[in-house]
Amino acid sequence: MKKIFGAMVLVMLLAGAGSARGQEQRGRLLAEGSYFSVYAEPGVDVYRLLTKIDYEYLVQPRAFGAEKQENLNDILARTLDGLYQEVSDILDIHIYSFKGKIVFVTDQPSLGQLLKEQYNLDFDERSIYYYDQNVIYVSASDMTPGMLGHEIAHAIISHYFVVPPPTKLQEVLAGYVEYTLRKNHRP
């Protein structure tokens, strides 16, 4: 929790970093979901991501033949939409017009490097919601549904309140979402 709180403080710092505005997104666009444009660096294994999320609403990729591999990206986008809806249910905050970005980076060192390059930020956490550009960055090799849901909660909370709640309160809410997802989706 302490580490997570540290990440949130960084989010607030980043929110004020105007120099990073307008920079291009690293990674290529995989798919457009209802709530997220999904990007990934080369080397991110979409199938592996899907097996890690492993939700009830996930269409099992195994049901698709190798000839339909290209559909995995769309399945990922739909799965993330499902996760968004689940986080919305947990918070009881429903913003149907929400649209953000999720960028999957291969691992934590790559994530640190990306944030250093784009925002000149020293970052050693595994995921972050960057408020100023409405982007979630996550290390694919460390990703868990709880971690992703935590950042999605930050995005939803930031959009819902006219004045963003204090950092500590946001962490309590995002932490509650993470806890609930972990409980609901035990591996």
Ligand SMILES: [Zn+2]
């Ligand atoms: Zn947080």
